[in-house]
Amino acid sequence: MREPILRLEGIGKAFGPVQVLEDISLSLVPGEVLGILGENGAGKSTLLKIVSGIYTPSAGTIHLDSEALSALDPITARRHGVAMIPQEFNLVSTLRVYENVFLGQELRRGGLLDHGAMRQRTRELLASLEVALDPDLPIERLSVAEKQMVEVARVLVNEARIVILDEPTTVLTDREVAVLFKVVRTLVARGVAVMFISHKLKEVKELCDRLLILRDGQQVELCEVGELSEEDMARKMVGRELSQVYPDKPPAAAHEASPALQVRGLSLKDVLYDIDLEVHRGEVLGLAGLVGAGRTEIAETIMGLRRRDGGALHIDGKAVDIRSPNEAHAHGLAYLSEDRQGKGLQLSFNVMQNITSLSLKRYVRGLIRHAAERRQAEHYQQRLSIKAANLGAPVSKLSGGNQQKVYFSKLLDIEPDILLLDEPTRGIDISAKQQIYQLIRELTEQGKAVIVISSELEEIIGMSDRVLVVREGRIAVELNGDDINEEQIMLYAAGARQHANCERVGT
């Protein structure tokens, strides 16, 4: 057994009267991956911030390299080789890859920057991670996954020995996740200790050696990953039986025969080619595919957020022309963007103002009836169990799951018939996810038509009555019944299998 590089003893943290972390004890040895699981608010981020020196623990001691510390500051933590890759990357988007990798620790020669050496070193680092990335590219031209690799390279420059990954896979496609995992294994082989935070049980199972489960600030479990099944993990995280994450699907063909929304030959220059799809009332249609395949663009083009170059839309059999989100809303369409904070919610607005931002007209009788807005917000607060101490506080203060519920309320408040949901459960904890899945089923039971776009295969498989796989701006295949499985979807999404004329596969 190797000497632990990090040991926590009875770590606790309280903010005023609120105890957010209590009596956490663990050790981390070089070359292992410790998974940390917990719902939002379970204390994961607090624990990370204590290890990286941002928060001072209110109880317990931290041993770094067998040096006992009652408190840690970011500089000491960094000196001991603690590095964190945050969810929101700290990269300067206008600078190049190598400039970011060496940001704050630039190589100099004779007082001037040694661009050549930094470029060369970056190239070597990226090569050692087996990532093909030009060190001279500006960050703003990189994909999310590539930016993450730049962060990893930065960690290597620091010669970090403890690397904290905070929900690194939320924004990645399955293929990119595979690359990241390979990189993590490379790090581990070099003797780096990794703390891996995730919502996704499967990933933890796949990548981690040991596992820490937190619930309400308490250490619920610390064990070898092999000792727990995914169901066990979920149960321990939530603290109650998760009877089933996904609600039962209705029997096939429970929906109406004529489509609520029919799209024919939709095209968007250089992005979408001849997209045909239809969705019926009472049905969940899944749109699967890799990130960048054009799924979001399909939804945004239907909504009039992008000017389509061709194609026709029919709603309940009638041809409609939609040129703006306003017109889409008027036709009973509503779109939940994948970018909740950038396109979905006004973070500085309160719960009420966000919920009524599509339906505001209804609350105006000459002037806005603020009391009616509040009543409606309270209605949704109950219906979707939104946890908000104060409906008048900005939504930025709510947790991700509760923000998402506010976003759903915003759509529901225009009583749409057809919902386009783009990554409806991104970045939210498992119990909020379950509630949202339940809500989606309730909506279809009420006769609404729902399209779910998701990069989580599990979600697509668990929720969809029918699946369209999108690849490179085209519908690759339609899957039904038992063919809605991981293998089939991946085969078509990644382009390993072509399907002539996109026939129906399966029942």
Place this chain on the structure above:
Amino acid sequence: MNQSQNTKPAAALVIQGLRKIPLNAAILAPLVALILLFAVSSLASEYFLNTRNISNVLRQVSYTGIIAIGMTFVIIAGGIDLSVGSMVALVGVIVLYVVNAISDPVQAVILAMLAAIVAGSLFGLFNGLMVTRGRIAAFVVTLASMSIFRSLALYFTDAAEVSTRNPIFSNVGGGFFLSIPIPVWVFFGLAIVAHVLLFHTAYGRHVCAVGANPQVARYSGIRVKRIVLSTFVIAGLCVGLSAIMLTSRLNSVSPSDAGYFYELDAIAAVVIGGTALSGGRGTVWGTVIGALILGIINNMLNLTGVSPYLQGLVKGAVILLAVLLQYKRAA
């Protein structure tokens, strides 16, 4: 067990209460500052509470205050308008030309007022179109139009003061109603209308949404460009009103001096009133209070005989202080 159940909601209430205080303070802070300033001023100078002095201060405040109300909309929507000072001069010149061009005095005054409002709105429309259609940053557009408007005013008049002999014109800005100067009525009346527009109508909500995050606004079906454009028109319209009050009070306009540095006073009033320069939130009442604070400080410096050259320093210090306090609150 029972006890802990009882204390929990109590603790929650305390936390909730604590959360509410800074929020209210954000709204109340400028008001408290104004009241304090008023109290100090009335102690510092025996003339301060004199009815004529108060009436004069309010009148002075009105000219920039009216403009600041328009500026509030522009800033909340995420823009800025540096051209308002020069626009006052140009609109002022147009007003006097119209007054002098028409022989019937009553007709002349009415048409001049209409001309001011139309001209101001059109100049605002120009700024707004350059920002929305031309996709140029508001700072740059209005920096340019600041130069253009002033230059036109100087060119039309050959840099000479324009005056009028119209017998009733000066009653507009120089007159009183219920012994309160007419510009002050206009200022407070406009403030009420603007407050209702901003806080109680869908339009006002949309202005805030566009300033807070234009992308979210677009995805919510708000016509972002139209909203931005409209705020510049509102600013121009307010400049029109201010120009009427100012020129009719003096019965003349100096193309080089009129509205000089008004843009700074207006922006300062908005900022002191707690409106975020980054857009997205703000209040009309805050702006009114901000304008009053600036006016009283100016008046105090005059009454206590402080060098007029130091007035700019004090004004600057107050702006910095107000913004510093806002950041403290935000953090």
